[in-house]
Amino acid sequence: MRTLTADLAIIGSGSGNSLITPYWDDKRVVLAESGVFGGTCLNVGCIPTKMFVRPAALARGPEEAARLGVSQVTTAVDWPGIRDRVFSRIDAISEAGERYREELGHVELVSQRVRFDAPGSLIAEDGTRIEADRIVIAAGSRAVLPDVPGIDLPGVHTSDTVMRIPEPPERVLVIGGGYIACEFAGVFSGLGSEVLQAVRTDRLLRSADDDIAERFTVEAARQWELLRGRRLQRISAGEGVRGLVAEFATGEGSEERTERVAADVVLVATGRRPNSDLVGAAEAGLDLHDDGRIAVDEYQRVLSAGAPVPGVYALGDVCSPWQLKHVANHEARIVAHNLEHPDEPRSSRLLPVPSAVFTSPEIAQAGLTESQAAERVGAEHLSVKLQDYGDTAYGWAMEDTTGVFKVIADRRDGTILGVHAMGYQASNLIQPAIMAMSFGLDAHTAARGQYWIHPALMEVTENAMLGVEIDGR
Numbered sequence: 001m002r003t004l005t006a007d008l009a010i011i012g013s014g015s016g017n018s019l020i021t022p023y024w025d026d027k028r029v030v031l032a033e034s035g036v037f038g039g040t041c042l043n044v045g046c047i048p049t050k051m052f053v054r055p056a057a058l059a060r061g062p063e064e065a066a067r068l069g070v071s072q073v074t075t076a077v078d079w080p081g082i083r084d085r086v087f088s089r090i091d092a093i094s095e096a097g098e099r100y101r102e103e104l105g106h107v108e109l110v111s112q113r114v115r116f117d118a119p120g121s122l123i124a125e126d127g128t129r130i131e132a133d134r135i136v137i138a139a140g141s142r143a144v145l146p147d148v149p150g151i152d153l154p155g156v157h158t159s160d161t162v163m164r165i166p167e168p169p170e171r172v173l174v175i176g177g178g179y180i181a182c183e184f185a186g187v188f189s190g191l192g193s194e195v196l197q198a199v200r201t202d203r204l205l206r207s208a209d210d211d212i213a214e215r216f217t218v219e220a221a222r223q224w225e226l227l228r229g230r231r232l233q234r235i236s237a238g239e240g241v242r243g244l245v246a247e248f249a250t251g252e253g254s255e256e257r258t259e260r261v262a263a264d265v266v267l268v269a270t271g272r273r274p275n276s277d278l279v280g281a282a283e284a285g286l287d288l289h290d291d292g293r294i295a296v297d298e299y300q301r302v303l304s305a306g307a308p309v310p311g312v313y314a315l316g317d318v319c320s321p322w323q324l325k326h327v328a329n330h331e332a333r334i335v336a337h338n339l340e341h342p343d344e345p346r347s348s349r350l351l352p353v354p355s356a357v358f359t360s361p362e363i364a365q366a367g368l369t370e371s372q373a374a375e376r377v378g379a380e381h382l383s384v385k386l387q388d389y390g391d392t393a394y395g396w397a398m399e400d401t402t403g404v405f406k407v408i409a410d411r412r413d414g415t416i417l418g419v420h421a422m423g424y425q426a427s428n429l430i431q432p433a434i435m436a437m438s439f440g441l442d443a444h445t446a447a448r449g450q451y452w453i454h455p456a457l458m459e460v461t462e463n464a465m466l467g468v469e470i471d472g473r
């Protein structure tokens, strides 16, 4: 049996790949990857999805153009062309990244699943043992599927496979109301498919701020069919034109009934679980949260019985409460530093965490929702401003009727507790507010301490921050 010894072993080539800094040039590194090199974001996550979001937004162009007196028609969408453009770029990056690592003399690539064998030791599927002074678990997460009959039928997809289908579906059923479901509902509806989105509750994006979630649910229902209060029971092969039929329970008690929905493609987007089980974390005695995340301290050191395991770190989806690439990247930078400077470790928990949902319309947020903020500081201390895009100069130019930017501040000193936006370019408009939160600027200082280009759309952000009330000002 082969044994590899290393100074550093990394499980996962997503964000884990970036740990191989020049510091390791004269040391031995083992990088284990059981799937496609480069991980989720590059191959099946952030990057390809957003490369579909953009053409979908362009295909929707005629709707906005009509409001502005321009007649435009989207005559065709070349799905195979879009798909091949996206993946020819992405697959090439993944292959080049893998080749580069293979060619580095000090890095050994183990293209297999590995798991803990003992503290400081991993074992691969073919029996290769990896003994390393330091180990980083960057094993990510994977889609969780509801346990119902028919979930493995051809035509039932997760986000891992749905972007590679040969033809765009005429009618697609999206199950779930979170990030992935809302992004794909936006993509498929923009590209011309008939979209039905089935959710168990009556609202999409339940973790979002109430005002945003409610407004987005209305907007989504205007653009595609929303099936609320539907509990998936089974999926079966269709008998007619449509390849699949999903069966839902709706209503409660004596009102309960069964509903059948036919579709060509079913996309299941019902959450992702950390891959801690795939690395044998529990068997190795590592601490786990109830949702399967590996427990780490503020320095990203993995815990066992509450104490850090010497030399073992984790980062990204496998341990983080936020399944977001910029969080995984931030944690990777922290781990890279702490591996090199274990006696002067940096903490990863300093900043408000932003996120965006690239759906239609786009959504972005950072910090607390209004109800979380009320719980944190007391509702009486909050000042909340809802700034409509349509009440700014650029909003008039766009004839915008739905865009909104919400700032939640502590009225005692103007500290921004949360920001939430829905509308065109929300993920960009929110960044100055994130900057204010990260650098400790109160809402009015952030708004008045700089010029804002007139009449840019960013005046939405300026006005929203300026609009909160601060006691004594």
Ligand SMILES: Cc1cc2nc3c(=O)[nH]c(=O)nc-3n(C[C@H](O)[C@H](O)[C@H](O)COP(=O)(O)OP(=O)(O)OC[C@H]3O[C@@H](n4cnc5c(N)ncnc54)[C@H](O)[C@@H]3O)c2cc1C
Pocket: 011, 012, 013, 014, 015, 016, 032, 033, 034, 035, 036, 037, 038, 039, 040, 041, 042, 044, 045, 046, 047, 049, 050, 112, 113, 114, 115, 138, 139, 140, 141, 159, 180, 275, 278, 279, 315, 316, 317, 318, 322, 323, 324, 325, 326, 327, 328, 358
């Ligand atoms: C459809 C989709 C869209 C997304 N869009 C966005 C977005 O727009 N913005 C954003 O911020 N985030 C987005 N995310 C989330 C983002 O992709 C993840 O948070 C991020 O990629 C996690 O990085 P990671 O390094 O923790 O894990 P990954 O990139 O998943 O890397 C983990 C790697 O470990 C490998 N692995 C697992 N177990 C083992 C083992 N035992 N042995 C060897 N290898 C193993 C896996 O094969 C994988 O390649 C999206 C996710 C999805 C699914």
Ligand SMILES: NC(=O)c1ccc[n+]([C@@H]2O[C@H](COP(=O)([O-])OP(=O)(O)OC[C@H]3O[C@@H](n4cnc5c(N)ncnc54)[C@H](O)[C@@H]3O)[C@@H](O)[C@H]2O)c1
Pocket: 146, 175, 176, 177, 178, 179, 180, 181, 183, 199, 200, 205, 206, 232, 269, 270, 271, 272, 322, 323, 324, 355, 356, 357, 358
């Ligand atoms: N733009 C981005 O940053 C982006 C995009 C995609 C994914 N992501 C990350 O990936 C994570 C996973 O995405 P996701 O959309 O799969 O998860 P999610 O947690 O955002 O949403 C899961 C949805 O599925 C529903 N659900 C759960 N079990 C169900 C069941 N049995 N039947 C029907 N519905 C069920 C939930 O109520 C929820 O609406 C996100 O939380 C996010 O952190 C980020």
